[in-house]
Amino acid sequence: MAGVGGPQPLSRVVDSSGPDGWAAMTDRPATVLATFLRWEQEQPDKVFLTQPHPDGRVVDTTWAEAGDQARRLAAYLRSLQFPPGSRIALLGRNSAHWIISDIAIMMAGHVSVPIYATMGAEQARYILDHSESKLLLVGKLDGTADNWPNIEKALPDDLPLLALPMSPRRDIPQWDDAIAGHEPLSHIHDGQPDELSSIMYTSGSTGKPKGVMHSYGAMQAICPAMIQVIGGGSPQDRAVSYLPLAHVAERAFVHCLLYVGGRIYFCNNLSTFAEDLRRARPTLFFSVPRLWTKFRLAVNAKLPAHKQRLLFALPLVSHVVKRKILRELGLDHARICFTGSAPLSPEIVAWYRSLGLEMLEGYGMTEAYITHCSTPGHARPGYVGTCTPGAQARIDGNGEILIKSPSQMMGYYKDPELTSRVTSADGFFLTGDRGELDAEGRLRITGRTKELFKTERGEYVAPAPIENLLGAHPRLEGVCVTGANHPRPFALLMLSADTQQAISDTTLARADLEAELGTLVNHVNATLANHEKLSCVVVTRQPWTVENGMLTPTLKIKREAIESRYLPGADAWLATERAVVWE
Known part of the structure; x- marks a missing residue:
């Protein structure tokens, strides 16, 4: 429980200016910072970070250049004379300078606090x-792909600010001045494995965000574990970082690239994403279900599914067509792809694998990093794989998943009581997720323990499996199954943006979509127990977004917010006795 109270002391300082800088830090398990110093020494002139800019420039930063900037920023941070172990917050979309800043905070002996750029201002x-x-x-x-205009208004008046490149603020101290005005810090902080390195706050899907404390050792431990899972890595590996770095999965992904000395690319904005992805031609690629679904829809728009089936059935043509699809996506060099954060339809996973992508599913939490991942050649549809090396899992009598990991948190910041409540006597973390293990130890997530609800007959319904079945439909972007204390459950559906546009343009008749959704309900109900069968689905008018509080910054539904918004209309919808109801 170290770090529950105040700042951590500077435990050790090393001189990193000479060739022994990394060697001085290798008498114990490596940290992210020690790994950075290794590659800075071994491949100083190799490109580490590639950053596109709004003006069209694409700037490459070598390991040596990144180290120089990080040391200068660390010197600036030291000049502010904050107590050792002070919290330094990072707000911004993914960029080379985010990564360099994170390293600089470690070098200065402070604690990073990443904040989602799309998070609500409060x-x-x-x-x-x-x-x-x-x-x-x-x-x-x-202010377009983030919530900066609202967050800016909520900032404390007395909070010092520093603008990184591409920041919207020009009236505060600037990165260029801080870098130019300070010589590189020669004596950097040597964080110990059990020392607090970062406080990563949860996305707040069930209330106020919780501050999850991670040590230097925990943040590093996931890297060799994941590299073992995928069968190795090298400095030739490339990746695109575009999912929020405030999220544990993306941060772990970036740290794994740093661990193998790979190259990290970034994106300019959403409109340039395809171009940025093709520039990188990543060998490793991580995305979330919502975006994997969008990628597939984009392919289907150019090459409809029925034509794909015909072409894929032709031996001489199939390989050429599949390679062309992957090339257009920018994934023709990808040897491993990952999906996580939420369930992805087995049918969509199978489609990507049919193209030749090795797609691995993973599971983890902010409190323990990644504890499960499928392995190449041993994936099972609907399962998130076996324990990553060093991790353990078990299912308790109530079906809850308990996990223990080398990357487990030190505890919740300022909340030892909550930490104690979610930790078993033998050190396992109570995830709040329900699951089951197959004979090979592969884990299937069956929902959240607190998401179970009772119908008016007192029969329990687990919404997540039903949501997964509905969510596989390409016209849907969000699903929430609810119906506590009603005769039967029902589902709230958010249409995909493309489908909404097609209805608006009258290229898709509302009656045709209604028939399509009615067929979907019948197919899903045929797989469910009687008390789980949906009474209807309700097509909602309002998109669910991070900004209106219906989604978390990681694009998961906020169940309580959605139910609060829509349940008042439930009785009227159910009274229509229609399979598909339009809000």
């Missing part, structure tokens, strides 16, 4: 206050 303010952050680094933001 939650962002809560994190800044709760963490007692001494400084906010304002990174790449533009």
